[in-house]
Amino acid sequence: MGAETGAGLRVIEPMPLPMHAHEFADGAELAAALARAVAADLRGAIARRGSARIALSGGSTPRAFLTELSKQTVDWPHVTVLPVDDRWVHPRHERSNERLLRETLLQGAAASARFLPLYRPAPSPEAALLPVLGRIAHEALPLDVVVLGMGEDGHVASLFPDLGADRPGLREIGLDPRGRAPALAVRTANAPEPRMTLTLSAIFTAPSLYLHIEGAKKRAVLDAAAMDPRSPLPVRAVLAGAPNPPELYWCP
Numbered sequence: 001m002g003a004e005t006g007a008g009l010r011v012i013e014p015m016p017l018p019m020h021a022h023e024f025a026d027g028a029e030l031a032a033a034l035a036r037a038v039a040a041d042l043r044g045a046i047a048r049r050g051s052a053r054i055a056l057s058g059g060s061t062p063r064a065f066l067t068e069l070s071k072q073t074v075d076w077p078h079v080t081v082l083p084v085d086d087r088w089v090h091p092r093h094e095r096s097n098e099r100l101l102r103e104t105l106l107q108g109a110a111a112s113a114r115f116l117p118l119y120r121p122a123p124s125p126e127a128a129l130l131p132v133l134g135r136i137a138h139e140a141l142p143l144d145v146v147v148l149g150m151g152e153d154g155h156v157a158s159l160f161p162d163l164g165a166d167r168p169g170l171r172e173i174g175l176d177p178r179g180r181a182p183a184l185a186v187r188t189a190n191a192p193e194p195r196m197t198l199t200l201s202a203i204f205t206a207p208s209l210y211l212h213i214e215g216a217k218k219r220a221v222l223d224a225a226a227m228d229p230r231s232p233l234p235v236r237a238v239l240a241g242a243p244n245p246p247e248l249y250w251c252p
């Protein structure tokens with residue numbers, strides 16, 4: 001948007017990066033609507049190609065959505081599910097995103113989906129990176145659907161604002177929309193354990209990209225990042241680089 005000044009000059013004000021916003025009264029309504037939309041995408045991919053691939057976020061926000069998604073009518077044996085990121089902890093650990101997906105989504109009929117873990121029983125994500133990269137490249141890409149969450153610090157997947165602070169160049173690889181690496185081993189001062197994460201170039205292979213955010217504080221972070229062209233937050237890189245505007249599912 002621009003404004004005329006007295007001298008006839010136009011002051012160009014920044015425009016927010018686009019998103020398709022879907023807003024709900026509460027988390028239960030949001031979870032049901034997001035599950036219906038994602039299930040429709042999965043059925044569409046299966047109808048077109050015979051199979052579907054979906055990458056899903058962990059953390060605390062998506063539990064109700066994942067439970068709703070598991071109840072949807074989908075040809076689950078033809079679906080491959082993977083986490084967008086995982087913490088380098090055993091899959092029975094309470095902070096494991098794999099554990100969350102197994103306990104919520106991979107239940108009932110949805111238990112017949114194929115699960116592709118990012119975690120392996122290796123001492124570090126760096127030690128496991130090569131085999132994980134190979135499996136992702138051969139069995140997960142291109143994705144059909146990605147659902148991203150966001151932390152209050154503006155991180156998405158395990159792409160944190162301090163990405164690359166310990167290893168120069170990592171931030172560029174993780175946030176490059178056209179980069180060649182589909183996954184990264186990362187460490188952050190903001191979380192207790194190392195992690196494995198998909199990069200934005202892998203995330204952007206999905207034609208359906210959802211951003212699932214709950215609460216006023218996260219919404220303010222997102223809106224500020226959408227508005228500020230100089231924002232260093234990884235969520236800004238999602239909005240700026242996504243081939244299509246993401247579908248925002250939000251409730252207070």
Ligand SMILES: O=C1O[C@H](COP(=O)(O)O)[C@@H](O)[C@H](O)[C@H]1O
Nearest residue numbers: 057058059060061149150151157
């Ligand atoms: O660490 C993570 O954080 C984000 C956001 O999680 P939330 O608990 O604030 O909902 C999540 O999207 C990501 O998958 C997870 O590993």
